[in-house]
Amino acid sequence: MMSRFSMLCGEVPALGWLLGILASVTAEYVIGEDLSNILGMDKAPVLFGVLMAFKEPLMIPNLLAYAFIIYVFPAVSTGILTRVPANRLAGRLDHLPVIISGLLHISFLYLIIHFWAGMNDYHLIVIKITMISVILTLSMNVINGYMGEFSCSHPGFMAIGAYTTSVMTLVLFTKSRFGAGPILPEAAGPFVFPIVLVIGGLLTSLAALIVAIPSFRTRGDYLAIISLAFTFMIKSIIENMEIIGGARGLGDQPDFSGLTAVFAWTVLCIWVVNNFVTSVPGKAMNAVRDNESAADAMTVNTRKTKITAFMFGAFWAGVAGGLLAHMLRYINPGTFGLQKLAEIFAMVYFGGLNSIYGSIVGAASISLLGEALRPLELYKWIVIPLLLIIVMIKRPTGLMAFMEFNMKKLLRPRDRGKEEGPVG
Amino acid sequence: MKRIFIILSLILVSAAAVSLNSCKARDKNVIRIGLNAPITGDIPKVGEGAKFAAQLWLEDIKKAGGIEVGGKKYPVELIIEDNETKAESAVKASTKLITQDDVMIIIGPFASKQAVPAGGVANNYKTPMVAPWSTNPDTTKNRPYVFRACFLDPFQGPVVANFIKDEFKFKKAAVLFDVASDYPKGLAEFFKLAWEKNNGPGSVVAYESFTTNDKDFSSQLTKIIKSGAQILFVPQYYNEVALIVKQAKELGWKGTIAGSDSWGSAETVKLCGSDCFGKFFSTHYAAAGAKGDTKEFIERYNKKYGYVPDDVSALTWDSLNITKKAIESTGGLTGDIKKDRTAVRDALAKIKKFKGITGEMTYTDSGDPQKCAVIVKINNKGEFEFYKSVCP
Numbered sequence: 001m002m003s004r005f006s007m008l009c010g011e012v013p014a015l016g017w018l019l020g021i022l023a024s025v026t027a028e029y030v031i032g033e034d035l036s037n038i039l040g041m042d043k044a045p046v047l048f049g050v051l052m053a054f055k056e057p058l059m060i061p062n063l064l065a066y067a068f069i070i071y072v073f074p075a076v077s078t079g080i081l082t083r084v085p086a087n088r089l090a091g092r093l094d095h096l097p098v099i100i101s102g103l104l105h106i107s108f109l110y111l112i113i114h115f116w117a118g119m120n121d122y123h124l125i126v127i128k129i130t131m132i133s134v135i136l137t138l139s140m141n142v143i144n145g146y147m148g149e150f151s152c153s154h155p156g157f158m159a160i161g162a163y164t165t166s167v168m169t170l171v172l173f174t175k176s177r178f179g180a181g182p183i184l185p186e187a188a189g190p191f192v193f194p195i196v197l198v199i200g201g202l203l204t205s206l207a208a209l210i211v212a213i214p215s216f217r218t219r220g221d222y223l224a225i226i227s228l229a230f231t232f233m234i235k236s237i238i239e240n241m242e243i244i245g246g247a248r249g250l251g252d253q254p255d256f257s258g259l260t261a262v263f264a265w266t267v268l269c270i271w272v273v274n275n276f277v278t279s280v281p282g283k284a285m286n287a288v289r290d291n292e293s294a295a296d297a298m299t300v301n302t303r304k305t306k307i308t309a310f311m312f313g314a315f316w317a318g319v320a321g322g323l324l325a326h327m328l329r330y331i332n333p334g335t336f337g338l339q340k341l342a343e344i345f346a347m348v349y350f351g352g353l354n355s356i357y358g359s360i361v362g363a364a365s366i367s368l369l370g371e372a373l374r375p376l377e378l379y380k381w382i383v384i385p386l387l388l389i390i391v392m393i394k395r396p397t398g399l400m401a402f403m404e405f406n407m408k409k410l411l412r413p414r415d416r417g418k419e420e421g422p423v424g
Numbered sequence: 425m426k427r428i429f430i431i432l433s434l435i436l437v438s439a440a441a442v443s444l445n446s447c448k449a450r451d452k453n454v455i456r457i458g459l460n461a462p463i464t465g466d467i468p469k470v471g472e473g474a475k476f477a478a479q480l481w482l483e484d485i486k487k488a489g490g491i492e493v494g495g496k497k498y499p500v501e502l503i504i505e506d507n508e509t510k511a512e513s514a515v516k517a518s519t520k521l522i523t524q525d526d527v528m529i530i531i532g533p534f535a536s537k538q539a540v541p542a543g544g545v546a547n548n549y550k551t552p553m554v555a556p557w558s559t560n561p562d563t564t565k566n567r568p569y570v571f572r573a574c575f576l577d578p579f580q581g582p583v584v585a586n587f588i589k590d591e592f593k594f595k596k597a598a599v600l601f602d603v604a605s606d607y608p609k610g611l612a613e614f615f616k617l618a619w620e621k622n623n624g625p626g627s628v629v630a631y632e633s634f635t636t637n638d639k640d641f642s643s644q645l646t647k648i649i650k651s652g653a654q655i656l657f658v659p660q661y662y663n664e665v666a667l668i669v670k671q672a673k674e675l676g677w678k679g680t681i682a683g684s685d686s687w688g689s690a691e692t693v694k695l696c697g698s699d700c701f702g703k704f705f706s707t708h709y710a711a712a713g714a715k716g717d718t719k720e721f722i723e724r725y726n727k728k729y730g731y732v733p734d735d736v737s738a739l740t741w742d743s744l745n746i747t748k749k750a751i752e753s754t755g756g757l758t759g760d761i762k763k764d765r766t767a768v769r770d771a772l773a774k775i776k777k778f779k780g781i782t783g784e785m786t787y788t789d790s791g792d793p794q795k796c797a798v799i800v801k802i803n804n805k806g807e808f809e810f811y812k813s814v815c816p
Contacts, residue, residue, distance in 0.1 A: 046524055121523045124517075129512055236635065239604040247606040251540055251562050326512055330541040330562070332606075335511050339465070371516065377506055381464055 012079040013414045015093075016086035018108040018262040020079035025115045027074045039066055041057035044121055047372050054375035083415070090413035095242050098408050105411055108266055110260075117259055123274035127370055128259060132323050133363035137347040138273045138356065139316030145353035145401075146277050147309045148289030150220065153211060154317050154344050156234035161318025162325035163244055169193070169326065173254045178243075178346050186254060193256040197265070197322045204318025205311040207234075212310045216303065227410035231341065238333040249332030257327035265323060269316055274356050274405050276312060285309050286354075341344070350388055352398030356405035362398065448564035452759040455491055455498045455751060458505065460532035460542060464510025470534050470736050474556070476729050477737040478502055478531070480721075480754070481744045491748055492654035494756025507533050507542075514538030518545045518553075526761050528751070529554065529768055531743050534736065536606060543570040545747045550762065551593070552769040554747060556739035559607055564791035569769050571791045572741040573782070574685075574708060574735075577586075577607070581614025583797045584682055584706050586654055589622050592680065598630035598653035600644055600668060602660060605636055611659035611684050614705075629653050641668055645675050659684040666695035673699055685797075688735045693806040700802050704811065708735045708782040710800045712807035718781040735782070742780035749778060 012020070032044040039062040045052045048071070049063035051359040079086075093101035093261050136154065143151045167178070174187060175181045184192060215226040239247045284305045287295035296302050325331045343366070351362015366384070373380040391399060457476050463471040482502050490497040503525050507514035514533045521527045522545070530546055530553040533539045537556035546553035547567040555563050558574045566571045588594055597619050601612035616628045630651040632644035645668070648656060658668050658681060665687055672681065683705035693700055711732050721741060722730055725733040750771040752758075757764050778785045785793040796815040803809040 043524070051524075122520045125516055125519045128514065238602060247604055248560060248562070248608055249537065249540065249606070251544075324512070328515055328541045329544055330511065332511065332537045332540075333604075334537050334606075339510065370513075374505065374520075377463055377504075380506075389436075 008080050009076065011087070013086050014082045014105060014411050015090050016079045016083050018105060018112065019082055019086060020075035021112050022108065023074040023078040024071045025112050028070045028113060029119060032070060035069060046120060047126070047368070050372040051375060079360045081164045087413040087415045090411060094412055097223045101411050110263055113263060114259060120160060126367070127167060128257065128262050128327055130364050130367040132320050132327070132358055133347060133367050134266050135269045135316055135320040136344055137351065137359040137363040138269055139313045139320065140344050140348050142273060142277065142309055142313040144348055146282065146289070147178065147285045147306060149306070150224045151227040151310070152341055153230045155336040155340040156231040157208065157314045157317035158321035158324070158340070159203045159234050159238060159333065160207050161200045161321030162331045163238060164203045165196050165249065165322030166250050166325045166331060167244060168199065169254055169256065170252070174252060176243055188262070189254055189256050194260065197319050200322045201315040202319040207313045208311045208314030209307065212307045216306050230302050233406050235333045235336060239334070247333060249330055251330040253326050253329045255329060256317040257323045262323055265319060270356060271321070273316070281305060281308055346388060349390055349398055352401030352403070355401050355403040357403050358398050361362065361400055389393040433627060453498055454501050454502060456525055456527040457747065458503045458525060458527035458530040460505050460507050460514060460517045460521065460530055462509040462534060463506035467509055468537060470557070471506070473737040474532065474534060474740040475504060476725065477733065477740040478504070478744060480725060481729065481741060489750055493752055493754060498757065503527060507538055509535065509538070511538055512542050514539070514542040515545055518542040522546070522549045522551045527551070528761065528764055529747050531556065531740065531747065534558065534594060536563060539563045543567055546570055551765050552772055554743040555707050556743040557736055559610070562771070567791065571772055571787065573739045573746065573793065575795050575797060576792055577610045577614050580684060580706055580797060581611055582618035583617035584657065584684065585615055585622060587799050587812065587814060588682060592655070594654040596627055596629045596653045598632070598648040598651060599628060599646065600632045600641065600655045600656060600658050602636050602664070603633035607686065608659045615657050615659070639667060641671050642675060645672050645677065649675060649677055654679045658679045659686060661686045661696060662689045662692040663676050665692055665700070669696055669699050669703070685735055690732050690734055695803060699805050700736045701743070701806065703802050705800055706797045708798065709738050710798050710808050710810035712803065712809045714810070721781050732736065742782050745780060746772065746775060746778055749775060
């Protein structure tokens with residue numbers, strides 16, 4: 001009976017699961033409030049009820065019941081019930097170019113997130129910060145995971161991205177400290193903001209190039225020190241630049257980092273990074289990591305490879321910084337210090353090196369754990385590092401290291417016997 | 425499968441049992457107050473001081489049976505959230521307090537790095553917020569729902585400058601400050617402006633800076649001593665104050681040294697020792713020789729937690745009492761949290777001559793209080809002794 005159940009679950013394709021989760025989100029939307037009242041809760045529990053479980057342990061059975069009725073049951077039953085048509089559809093889509101089926105799945109995913117976050121502003125902010133962390137983790141994974149260098153310059157990159165984009169939007173859209181009045185109406189924001197982010201990212205890459213040229217003469221510890229110095233330099237430079245607020249910080253950015261923008265950039269980042277690391281330069285990066293001399297002997301231009309990877313990672317860190325600045329709507333050089341670095345490191349090494357899945361899992365679990373363990377207050381910082389240590393002992397390269405991300409494989413139909421042909 | 429069914433039915437049955445037991449919808453008759461404090465991160469001592477003061481305050485409220493509004497007593501629930509001294513986390517904590525916990529008002533965050541973005545959140549949701557300790561003008565600027573409980577640097581800088589002029593009739597001043605930190609830098613600028621207004625341009629004869637975490641100030645101090653300044657103004661935190669004062673003495677500085685409210689921590693004298701005796705600084709309240717409510721607060725805090733509270737605790741205490749007063753003067757709560765929040769905000773903006781333990785406060789339209797500063801002298805026992813009160 002049990003094995004039949006898990007076999008049934010195994011037959012549900014990604015599309016079916018997405019439908020299932022959509023069903024549970026709909027369930028929460030329709031009956032969530034009523035059900036929580038019936039179960040003696042005054043409000044639908046957030047973050048799957050973890051916060052409440054810590055506060056009122058007596059309510060745990062109610063929370064479990066809520067989670068089962070709202071999340072597990074609709075998701076699993078819809079998944080299993082729709083598995084036949086979903087598989088058929090997935091089979092059809094499998095023959096189309098991967099971009100079409102990918103877009104279809106992504107729009108489903110967006111719908112889910114949109115509904116889930118729309119019900120609750122706390123969910124919204126948690127999910128936005130989590131997605132920005134995903135971009136950051138991915139971009140650091142390119143340098144520290146795929147290329148195998150130990151770089152500590154990410155907070156500096158973020159700061160450059162955050163400040164350059166903020167200055168641009170402040171000049172363009174607001175009557176700001178920089179004198180000029182609004183040049184563009186705020187309605188043009190969604191169209192101009194991506195361009196601003198790209199420019200911010202490119203400027204960050206340029207800064208990365210300036211660090212990369214001298215610092216890639218060194219490796220290992222020395223690179224770590226130089227890149228750390230870079231982070232401090234950027235912080236000091238910003239602190240001493242009165243025009244962008246100095247140590248006081250820069251505020252009042254227009255509110256452009258909505259859910260749609262952050263989601264789109266996260267998806268784009270995953271797609272581009274995945275393509276980059278599976279391309280020829282990406283494989284060259286792995287070769288440089290494993291053995292630089294051997295890679296050099298095999299005609300890989302190691303210097304160029306390293307600099308490309310560094311600049312590529314920096315670009316995405318800059319974009320993440322820009323998104324963060326427009327979400328918080330206030331930035332301060334103190335935000336981009338060692339604390340931030342430690343946070344990104346935790347996400348990268350927890351999730352796993354050299355892996356897209358790992359970056360997503362790492363970023364999501366550290367951000368969500370940080371929120372979910374809130375009621376533990378001080379002890380949170382004992383529990384999370386302890387988890388990190390356990391992961392490091394059990395899986396020294398992180399939870400899901402060295403895993404390839406394959407869209408086609410992920411989305412293929414799952415009914416056994418049929419369509420089992422060669423995949424991806 | 426059978427086992428799953430058994431487990432599930434067990435869960436459902438116990439859930440039903442619990443909900444029958446504790447069938448309660450969110451009690452509309454409780455006033456919830458959120459505290460957004462840095463319990464972990466860079467400045468945990470600040471979070472601790474705030475938390476302790478808030479718990480002390482809650483004890484009083486519990487003893488009194490709640491806050492009385494419009495003839496009805498409402499019990500108070502205090503919800504403390506940690507913001508990890510991070511801007512993102514402060515925004516998340518405030519959003520959670522407002523949308524999940526339905527708080528009526530938020531106290532905190534404390535450092536400006538968090539108070540500015542969190543103030544934006546509070547203002548967007550039309551929830552009043554009192555930042556006890558944030559001195560950045562942006563925290564309350566153009567935000568009708570955001571208030572603060574401390575005076576601002578544009579006020580404190582001139583207070584010190586004028587005090588020195590009246591007291592010592594000095595003409596030449598030197599300033600030593602951390603250029604990388606928001607608070608000292610702002611204060612140094614305001615002091616310089618006020619001093620030069622009093623004594624003419626060029627009367628600040630040395631304007632020297634360093635960067636956070638510097639430990640050796642001998643080159644700056646040598647310049648300052650050579651410049652012939654009569655007074656050195658050091659708007660720094662306690663750890664740097666101790667270093668600077670000691671090094672200045674070793675290098676042969678003979679003049680006076682004055683500071684700002686950041687000196688007002690118990691640690692200052694502990695680290696600095698007798699070298700700091702006889703120095704002056706401006707602050708929110710003076711612990712030694714305090715009278716009335718201030719004295720009572722200090723004694724109770726000291727008894728319960730084992731040390732003399734510093735200005736963060738005192739300001740948190742005042743913020744909570746202003747909140748209490750504002751809630752009381754709404755004249756009655758409707759039970760609709762959105763309407764009540766706005767009512768509390770309006771009442772807060774109208775508070776006049778509130779007698780807090782850090783002085784008398786009056787709110788005008790801006791969310792920044794008008795209040796007096798206190799000049800404190802560190803006496804020969806190392807206590808912070810009241811010297812003079814300076815009002816705007």
